[in-house]
Amino acid sequence: MLVIPAIDLKDGKCVRLRKGRAKDKTVYSDDPAEMARRWEQEGADWLHVVDLDGAFNQKPRNVESIQKILERIRIPVQLGGGIRNEETIGFYLDLGVERVIIGTEAIKQPDWVISVAARRPQRIVVGIDARRGKAAIDGWTATTEIEAVNLARKYEGSDVAAIVFTDIDRDGMQTGTNLEQTRRLAESTSIPIIASGGVSTISDIRNLLPLESLGVVGVITGKALYSGTLHLADALALCRQHNVQSS
Numbered sequence: 001m002l003v004i005p006a007i008d009l010k011d012g013k014c015v016r017l018r019k020g021r022a023k024d025k026t027v028y029s030d031d032p033a034e035m036a037r038r039w040e041q042e043g044a045d046w047l048h049v050v051d052l053d054g055a056f057n058q059k060p061r062n063v064e065s066i067q068k069i070l071e072r073i074r075i076p077v078q079l080g081g082g083i084r085n086e087e088t089i090g091f092y093l094d095l096g097v098e099r100v101i102i103g104t105e106a107i108k109q110p111d112w113v114i115s116v117a118a119r120r121p122q123r124i125v126v127g128i129d130a131r132r133g134k135a136a137i138d139g140w141t142a143t144t145e146i147e148a149v150n151l152a153r154k155y156e157g158s159d160v161a162a163i164v165f166t167d168i169d170r171d172g173m174q175t176g177t178n179l180e181q182t183r184r185l186a187e188s189t190s191i192p193i194i195a196s197g198g199v200s201t202i203s204d205i206r207n208l209l210p211l212e213s214l215g216v217v218g219v220i221t222g223k224a225l226y227s228g229t230l231h232l233a234d235a236l237a238l239c240r241q242h243n244v245q246s247s
Helices: 030-042 051-057 063-072 088-094 102-107 110-119 149-153 179-188 202-214 223-227 232-246
Strands: 004-012 013-018 021-029 048-051 077-080 100-102 124-131 136-139 144-146 162-167 193-196 216-223
Touching: 004 030, 004 051, 004 063, 004 193, 004 232, 013 136, 021 030, 021 193, 021 223, 030 048, 030 063, 030 232, 048 051, 048 088, 063 077, 063 136, 077 124, 088 100, 102 110, 102 124, 102 136, 110 149, 136 149, 136 202, 144 149, 149 202, 162 179, 162 216, 179 193, 179 202, 193 202, 202 216, 202 232, 216 223
Parallel strands: 004 048, 004 216, 048 077, 077 100, 100 124, 124 162, 162 193, 193 216
Antiparallel strands: 004 013, 013 021, 124 136, 136 144
């Protein structure tokens, strides 16, 4: 299982929000690229980057910061936030992003996302951000009546690389991951699942490891790393140990 550090960008800074609320933020660094380099040096295999301003404004807003991150590190980056059309997708992939995450349009236009994934296989990730099991859109400012599990099933058999599942009510709260919803999602599709939201300590990583056999291939963590309640090296060592024991 991959442990993927998160860098959330707002006004060019590395921040964390509580439950996705723009006004409820903590700034952790004025230099996101240097933070990205730190996670790479500590052993991260992937980096998860979100353009929060892009998500709220429905178009890219932190391109300069994203470019600096890509120039500073060599590990692959998956990027989300404000990606609403194929022009933006192509721009980011050409810039050096390995995979782009599509959230709102994955709910509004699933057929379009499936067609884009077919043209760019394994480069598109579907972001399912849920509040009490229902998918949210537009930077989490609106919640639909679409069940996260049903949305995931729409992409079965497509060329999307993975699904990032975020429990909004736990995001930035360090209250533990939503194991039940993550399990349900993994059981509903053969698409690899990356869990997000609520990681607090090494115990949360340990609790997710049994779901790896169901297709949970990674976990994204942000605030726990920044606040020091979780150390990346410990999480990576735990996952390596689990891998050895499982093989």
